Amino acid sequence: MTVTNKSFIKKTILYNNHICLGAKMVNYSGFYMPLQYNSSLAEHMSVRNSAGIFDVSHMGKFILKGKNSEKLIQYLTTNDLSTVKIGQAQYTCFINNIGGIIDDLVIYKISYHEFLLIVNASNIEKNKKWINDHIKKYKYDDLKLIDTSLEYSLLAIQGPLSLFYAQKLTDIFLDKISFYHFQIGKFSGIKDVLISRTGYTGSKGIEIYVSNKNAEKIWNDILKMDKDQILPCGIASRNSLRLEMGYRLYGQDIFETITPIEAHLSWIVKFNKEFIAKKILQKQKKEGTYQKFISFVIEDKNKIPRKGYLFIDENNINIGHVTSGVYSPVLKKGIGLGYLINHNKRNSVFILIRKKKIPIQIVKLPFIKVSN
Template identity: 75%
Template sequence: MTGNKKNIIKKTILYDDHICLGAKMVNYSGFYMPLQYTSSLTEHMHVRNYAGIFDVSHMGKFILKGKHSEDIIQYLTTNDISKIKIGQAQYTCLINDKGGIIDDLVIYKISEQKFLLIVNAANIEKNKKWINDYIKKYEYSDIELIDNSLEYSLLAIQGPLSLFYTQRLTNISLNKISFYHFKIGEFSGIQNVLISKTGYTGSKGIEVYVSNENAKKIWNEILKIEKNKIIPCGIASRNSLRLEMGYRLYGQDISEKITPIEANLSWIIKFEKKFIAKKILQRQKKEGRYKRFISFLVKEEKKIPRQGHLLIDENEIPIGYVTSGVYSPVLKKGIGIGYLTTNQKKENSVFVLMKTKKIPVKMVKLPFIKIKN
């Protein structure tokens, strides 16, 4: 035998299209993904000002169905799935028995007994095992978890003009779909396409969930709507776009060693319901002893914080670390998020250590930029 199956890099159904468009491809979460087609700066600003399309088909896609499917979701996630109706979606997280985040995900309620779970690509197998283990533990013989990750594609069309242009491809009124709601209907002549008002950029947009056999048609028709109005964008600009909004990235900003309280995601914890590790999170919130999530601007021009940089105080004592940092094309300065691991009282006395130089930072509230959608 040669090689290890686990190390084989997968390709989305649009791999050849990305190559033809001149994309620089990289290994991202076990998939060949386009890093950029032109430049990350160009793609970032095009999304903020016009519209861009992302292939995010590497994301995991599960169908959970059965009489007790809502019960298992309620117990394994922190948000309250009973609060949403058919046609709505919800951001939440799977947690382990210590309160750590196994994954953050979006759940779509297709029917009373059927849910679509969009999970992070790197966590597909881990999530599948975690959910199936609890289905077996509670002997839910009526629940079925189906992994459609490699059979379906996910396209994200984002930007202030995204709905204006894509409206030409569907008779569903896109403007009438509320945020975190979805419709299932015809798109680009394809039936039974799920169109959701969701995204990872903060700008107006939709995400399209479609079978692989129809993904190429939709991708190419979107790019042909009007020349250079909707451009293909890679994961580099997707990263800077999401960071301008302060959205967490699994594996960097959140992990199984970080609770949703530490990650400043308490808004997706509903303590009025029963869920795994509820008592642990209640105790953590009450005692207030945990690392603290922060967001900051770098005061010096041309200095960009990066994952792993130390946060230090005025005496150069380590007090935390950066989890994500990038140059903001909109603000034209470095921005970052991370954690303080000590009870730092003077927030104006935090610095990021870049090589041997301490760079002052300014704490700010998220999002870093305000977007009018």
């Protein structure tokens, strides 16, 4: 999302910290965010080999309270929230009436009648309206949606040594928290901090949900532990890290005209419950889709795929496009995601890079194996 008037660009509470660390700041989803501090490659490899910390406070943070909160979420999302226990999180998506993805999000079950929803920054207002419209439509007078996006920060500590360092700041046994589970307790001397075993890098790590007034203390306490092993990381390395895992990025790989079936996210679509556009997705699941999501590598190390590059067949006919592409620092080659049209009729697939026809190899995700 591009904002031309700088007065409308928001800042996270850690903006000055990023400036002091020499970060190159860019407009990302309407927020000034650090692109990189020194080297995005060094930041990427720090997360893969030791640890890195991200400020992801631009993400939307909603609290939904009330006895009908689970019932509403069940209808608005595709995954099955009834399987989630208190202290557990779930990845899912909001869909519209034609099955398109309004947003992908993570839901935390705080109690039987209270949920924390982490949504994409660019979709905060859209999601808020979508939820409130349905609260009014179904007359759920008991429900209350609270937008805490600008009151709370979200920090992500990621990497194989992340728990080792973070453990020094809490009495909660972090390695006892299962993947996609969370606990609320004291961290860095601050009470009532939500600590979850989640992240957007694929590497082992935690995410910390904390009030703005305490975010700077946690950020600084983590960074001063070991300046050689823990690097501050920006959105450039966050992008290359998520791509190595094949994680979708809203606005590039998934959007309102793409269904979760088309996006190869069938695993978060549960047909054992009722939800918006269920019949449409059931039909796609049974009959297939016109376009197919793919993940691919380019063996030529000098060729890097980029968003918008075209896929062509052996007859040079356009058969799709790249949605995300990057150089993988781990694989040392280009990797990417995209969509093919009428995929069942295709034999060979090439990518067009600077008018040159380059063969690609379609592979399964993730591109690399890591321990989380």
